[in-house]
Amino acid sequence: MADFEIPTIKEYPVIPHLQPGVSAHLKPFVAKADFQKSLSFPGELVENWEQKAVDKLGELTGKYRSLRVFLDSCVKCGACTDKCHYYLGTTDPKNMPVARQDLLRQVYRRYYTFAGKFFGKLGIPGFVGAKEMNKEVLDDWYSYYHQCSQCRRCSVYCPYGIDTAEISMAAREIMDSVGVGQKYCNEIIGKVFKVGNNLGLPQPALEDTLLGLEEDVKAATGFNVKFPLDQKGAEVLLVTPSADFFAEPHVDGLMGYAKVFHEAGVSWTVSSYASEAANFGMFIGSYENMRKVSLRIREAALELGVKRIVFGECGHAWRVAYSFLNTLAGPFDFLDQNYPIPQHICEFTYDLIQKGAIKFDKTANDHRVMTYHDSCNVARASRMGNTPGGQFKIPRAIIQATCNHFYDMPPDTIGEATYCCGGGGGLLTDDLIELRVKGALPRMEALKQVVENHGVTHMAAICAICKSQFTKVIPYYGFTMDQIVSVHQLVSDAIVLTRQ
């Protein structure tokens, strides 16, 4: 099945011993010159790149307090060393969060601290953990900063809140600035600028797909549930990951959103111009690109004259939407201020459940014994509802309103301690499949526990990347793809439609 060793699920999770270098060969394809240029990055490794990389690092420490404080503050206590799913899955020590950070920190220490400069001149920079910028360092950066899914699990446990995601974003931005970009992320951002979504799905194809979905729902339920596109004057602009338009099980979630809007009597539309919730600008640490992608949503909302913006099920998209959209593309004073801006589809559905405005037939999901995977970006980088932790409560409340059987995975693998699916952060590409399989190990261990103890049959998620990643890697661990479902797929299957 694979040309690499698939990790074995042990009876109890263990912290593995170090095997230096075992995942050094895992690196994604490098972006071609054309794609680099469409994001205003140099096409190939620039001349004098060592100095330019060091300069860029200096520039970024002046722009981001997080980066500067995090590079200075680490005491190497070791609290984070066993927290990364990629370390647990690969056993490569450079996948320990602190060691990953140190790949950048060693260069920062060499060029931007007295200690590093002093011992560097003496010829022993390593004495204080400093290192010259060279090709070996750059290669390490390219490998290991593309083995971080920016899931922030380490930041929960760090006594100083050091977030490796911030460091890996900075490292990727530095690499982009000297001409070494990652193919997967940079091509996708290029497609968003050109076509409007990650998949490069043009307006006619999108229209076709949505009409097809209308027919499917009509055939299955007998109800005329609409999937509107570019409809001016709709109340809600739905911004959802483009995978929702045809990937499984994503599309079942999209049908769920449509049924909820239908049953609530709220008019909505998708925009072909901003037909993408994902924002890979975050993954490559580029504020400018993240902002440009975000502005498309603002422009679409203005163009269509909507009153509200609702986001579909997508983890990092919700981080950008919840935490950054107002900053990047606000102020949204032209939208209805009575609703959160933007709102998550789970918040939208949950409100209707609270009001009793939608009803479910839970027995429709009786063939499923559910568990729920907290997506990293939703769990640790955003919120739902009015109170902290709403991002854990609300999706579970929806599952429990639509299903009779629900069991949580072990507490140290959910909530704020949730493990990444193994494919986040711009790593959901076939050239990294070995990493993705290995990185999924902690989640698979947790899933196996509830499968064995409670007979769990399905795991629900609210993230397009999680869903794609799990359906791809779960067979390596002896499960089947159809065991992964969208939360709104459960809604879709259980909702009682009454309006014509």
Place this chain on the structure above:
Amino acid sequence: MTALSWAYVIMFYLAMLILFVGVTRKIIQYARTPAPLKIPTTPAPTTKAGVVWRMITEVVLFNSLFKANRWIWIFGWLFHFALLLAFFRHLRYALAPDSIFWPLVNNWLVLNAGKYGAYAMLIGLLGLLARRFLVDRVRYISSPSDYLMLVLILGIAGSGMYMSFISRVDILELREFVLGLFYFAWQPLPSDAVLLTHLSLVLILMVIFPVSKLLHAPGVFFSPTRNQVDNPREQRHLAAWARRLETGTTS
């Protein structure tokens, strides 16, 4: 005044200058560097008061570390708490006997807790050092300077304990010396070998503070994942350099 005393007077002023200027510079740098995006590690407090409470649990109880690893937490917290006790115990060198601050700190408590806190410090430091040697993950991430930092503080604690428990130095004379530094009325320093070692190591610690990982002390207060309020939907959070991107774009 011997040449040795003068040397220590000068070294103390230099070290204090480096410590004060160095740390102040870093604090100003941290404060001035913009945090362009809201990145609190969630669930996070939605109010300022909530953030203050979160910071207190981090700084006083090491809450995140407690969640991460009980051994590091026990050793780390013991060490830092003992450091606080040692600070109180050393106040008598920095405050005149008639200082108005004395009623604020219970002298008996200061003397005794501080004295036995030394054992806590020793246990904490030895525990942290042992982890660096014994746990392969921690060994991997340790540079020579990481070991030496612990050895340095162990040296300070050890020489201090030696003077407390084994061979006592002339405390009154030492206090005169230290108070002399504060009042610019310099007094001779007792030339006890252990005391001179203790003071020299402290001087080294002061000098490396602003250029080392000891910056975690001011750093933790500036950590955006801990000190930000979770309210990005309610408030825009625009850094000056990000605002400049906005000129000339959209309404």
